[in-house]
Amino acid sequence: MARKKIPAIKENEVTPLQLFNNSRSLISASRRQFLAQGAGLLLASGLMPTSGWAGNKITDYKRSSLSLNETPTPYEYVTTYNNFYEFGTSKGDPAVNAHLLKTKPWSVTIEGEVGKPGVYDLEDILKRQQLEERIYRLRCVEAWSMVVPWIGFSLADLIKQMEPTSKAKYVEFTTLYDPEQMPGQKRRTLKWPYTEGLRIDEAMNPLTLMATGLYGEEMPNQNGAPLRLIVPWKYGFKSIKSIVKIRLTEQMPKTSWNESARHEYGFYANVNPSVSHPRWSQSRERVIGAPLFTPKRDTEMFNGYGEQVAELYKGMNLRRFF
Ligand code: MTE
Numbered sequence: 001m002a003r004k005k006i007p008a009i010k011e012n013e014v015t016p017l018q019l020f021n022n023s024r025s026l027i028s029a030s031r032r033q034f035l036a037q038g039a040g041l042l043l044a045s046g047l048m049p050t051s052g053w054a055g056n057k058i059t060d061y062k063r064s065s066l067s068l069n070e071t072p073t074p075y076e077y078v079t080t081y082n083n084f085y086e087f088g089t090s091k092g093d094p095a096v097n098a099h100l101l102k103t104k105p106w107s108v109t110i111e112g113e114v115g116k117p118g119v120y121d122l123e124d125i126l127k128r129q130q131l132e133e134r135i136y137r138l139r140c141v142e143a144w145s146m147v148v149p150w151i152g153f154s155l156a157d158l159i160k161q162m163e164p165t166s167k168a169k170y171v172e173f174t175t176l177y178d179p180e181q182m183p184g185q186k187r188r189t190l191k192w193p194y195t196e197g198l199r200i201d202e203a204m205n206p207l208t209l210m211a212t213g214l215y216g217e218e219m220p221n222q223n224g225a226p227l228r229l230i231v232p233w234k235y236g237f238k239s240i241k242s243i244v245k246i247r248l249t250e251q252m253p254k255t256s257w258n259e260s261a262r263h264e265y266g267f268y269a270n271v272n273p274s275v276s277h278p279r280w281s282q283s284r285e286r287v288i289g290a291p292l293f294t295p296k297r298d299t300e301m302f303n304g305y306g307e308q309v310a311e312l313y314k315g316m317n318l319r320r321f322f
Contacts, residue, residue, distance in 0.1 A: 055217055055218070056217060056218045057216060057217055057218075058131065058151050058212070058213045058216060058217060058218060060131060061131035061132055061133050061151050062130070062131075062132055062133070063132070063133050064132040064133060064134040066132075066134050066206070066207060067133070067134050067135035067136075067149075068135045068136065068137060068147060068304075069135075070135065070137070070147050071147070072135060072147045072148060072149045072215070073146035073147050073148065073287075073288055073289040074289050075215050076289075077146060077288050077289035078146060078148050078214060078215070078223070079095060079220045079222060079223060080092060080095045080222075081146075081288055082094040082095060082222045082223065083140065083142075083236065083237070084098065084184075084222055084223075084224065084241055085184050085189050085190055085194070086175065086176075086182035086183075086184040086185055086192075086194065086241075086242075087100075087101075087182060087183070087184050087222065088183075088184050089184070089189055093184075094221075094222035095220075095222045097183065097184075098220070098221035098222040098225075099221060100180075100181050100182070100183065101176075101181045101182065101221045101225065101242065102181060103221060103225045103226040103242075104226070105121060105122075105123070106121075106122040106226045106227070106244075107119050107120060107121055107122065107244070108120050108122055108125060108227065108243065108244060108245065108246060109244060109245045109246070109247075110162050110245075110246050110247075111245070111246075111247050111248075112168070112172075112247040112248040112249050113164060113165040113167045113168035113248040113249060113250060114162040114163055114164055114165065114168070114248050115162070115163030115164075115165065116161070116162050116163050122226055122227060125158065126153075126212065128157075128161060129153035129154075129157060129158065129210075130153060130154075130157070131151055131152065131153055131212070131213075132151070132152065132153065132154075132209075133149055133150065133151050133216075134149075134150050134151075134152070134209055134230075135147060135148070135149045135150075136148060136150055136209070136230060136232040137232065137303060137304070138230070138232075138236045138239065139235060139236065139271045139285060139299065139303045140235060140236040140237070140285075141235040141236065141237055141265070141269070141277065141282075143280060143281070143282060143284065143285050143286060143299075144285055144286040144287070144288050145285045145286075145287060145288065145297065145299075146287070146288040146289065148214055148215075149214060149215055149216070150209060150211040150213070150214050150230055151211065151212060151213035151214060151216070152209040152210050152211035152212050152213070152230065153209070153210055153212075154206060154208070154209065154210075155171075155203050155204070155208045155209065155210050155229070156203070156204045156205070156206060156208065158210060158246075159171070159200075159203060159204060159248075162246075162248070164200070164248050165248075167250045168200055168248035168249070168250070169199070169200055169249065169250050169251075169252075170197055170198065170199055170200060170248070170249045170250075170251065170252050170253055171197060171198050171199075171200060171203040171246060171247070171248055171249070171253075172195060172196075172197045172245075172246070172247040172248075172249055172253035173195065173196045173197065173198075173229055173240045173243050173245070173246055173247075174193050174194070174195050174240075174243065174244055174245035174246075174247070175193050175194040175195070175240055175241060175242050175243060175244065176193065176242050176244045177192055177193035179192075190256050190257070190260055191256055191259050191260065194240060194241075194256045195240070195253065195254060195255055195256050196229065196237075196238055196239075196240040196253075196255050196256070197252065197253035197254075197255050197267065198231065198238070199252075199312075200248070201312055202231065202309075202312060205308070205309060205312070206308075207231070207232055207233065207305060207308055207309070208229070208230070208231050209229070209230040209231075209232075210227060210228070210229060210230075210243075211224070211227070211228050211229070211230050212226060212227055221242075223241070224239075224240075224241025224242050224243075225241075225242065226242070227242070227243045228240060228241040228242065228243060229243065232303055232305060233270060233271055233302040233303045233304075233305040233308075233309045234268070234269045234270055234271060234303075235269045235270075235271060237257050237265065237269060238269050252267060255267060263278060264277060264278055264279070266321065266322040267321070268313075268318075268321050268322060269322070270302055270309075270313070270318065270322075271299060271300070271301070271302055271303040272301060272302070272318055272322070273298065273299040273300065273301060274301075275318060275319055275322050282299055283298065283299055284296040284297060284298055284299055285297050285299050
C-alpha cells in the first residue's frame with residue numbers, strides 16, 4: 001500500500017521550534033484542529049502504517065510512587081502529536097515516517113569517564129534494570145504539555161553500573177545518525193546527530209528516567225524507540241530520543257538546540273514560568289488532547305518538582321542559566 005503522508009499539522013501557537021527553522025505559511029485554526037485530529041483518526045481506522053508501531057506489551061514493570069496522580073493524555077495524541085525532527089518538522093510527520101527506523105537489534109555505546117566503556121546490546125542493558133511505570137507531564141518549550149504513562153528505568157542505576165570516574169561531571173546523549181532511516185537528517189533543520197546533555201547530579205536524580213515504553217507497550221518509534229530520556233522538570237527538548245550513545249564527560253557537552261540558537265535554548269532548560277522564551281511567554285501551557293476551549297494551564301516552576309530539584313540550582317541565577 002502506498003503510504004500517504006498526513007498533511008502538515010500546524011500548531012495554534014505556530015510551533016515555535018518550527019518557526020525558528022522555516023517560516024511556512026499558516027493555516028486556519030479550524031483546519032489545524034481537523035488536521036491535528038487526523039492522525040488519531042487514521043490510527044483508529046487502522047489506516048496508519050503499522051510497521052513503526054511497536055505494540056508489544058511490556059509486562060514486567062512496577063508502578064512508581066513518583067507518578068503524578070493525573071489522567072494521562074489519550075494514547076492517540078501521545079503517539080501522533082510529536083516532535084522528532086529526524087522524521088520531519090510537522091507534529092504528524094513522526095507518526096507517518098518513523099516506521100523507517102529499525103529498532104531491533106539496538107546497541108548503545110557507553111564511553112568517556114566510565115570504568116566500563118563498551119558497545120552494549122540494549123537487551124543486555126535492560127536485563128539489569130528494574131522497569132517502572134511513571135506518569136510524568138512532558139512540558140514542551142513550545143508551551144504545550146501532555147501527561148504520559150512512561151515505562152523505563154532510573155538513569156542513576158545505569159550510570160552506577162557504568163562506574164563513573166571522579167572526572168564525570170556531565171552526561172552527553174546522542175541520537176542515531178542515519179539519514180536513510182531518518183530522512184529528516186537529509187535537511188539541515190538541526191545539526192545532526194541530535195545531542196543533549198545533563199549535569200551529572202541531574203542525571204543521577206531519582207526522577208530522571210530512561211524510557212523504553214509507554215501505555216504498557218514498547219516505545220512507539222515516533223516517541224523515541226527504543227530508548228529515550230525523560231527529565232520531567234525540564235522542557236521536552238532535553239528528552240532526547242532513539243539514543244545510541246551515552247558519554248560521561250568532564251566538560252559541558254554541546255547540545256543541538258543550544259547550538260542552533262543559543263539565546264533561545266539554554267543548556268539547563270528547566271521549566272520556569274517566570275523566564276519567558278525570547279519570543280513567547282512560558283507562564284501557561286496548552287493541554288494536548290483537552291476538549292476545545294479548555295483554558296490553558298498555569299505552568300509550574302520546575303514543572304511541579306521544585307521540592308525534589310530546586311536544591312540542584314541553589315545560588316544559580318536561573319535567568320542567566322536558562
Ligand atoms: N529527540 C530527537 N532525537 N529529535 C527531536 O526532534 N524533539 C524533542 C524531544 N526529543 C526531539 C527529541 C522535543 S522538542 C520534544 S517536545 C520531545 O522530544 C517530544 O517528545 P514526544 O514526541 O514523545 O512528545
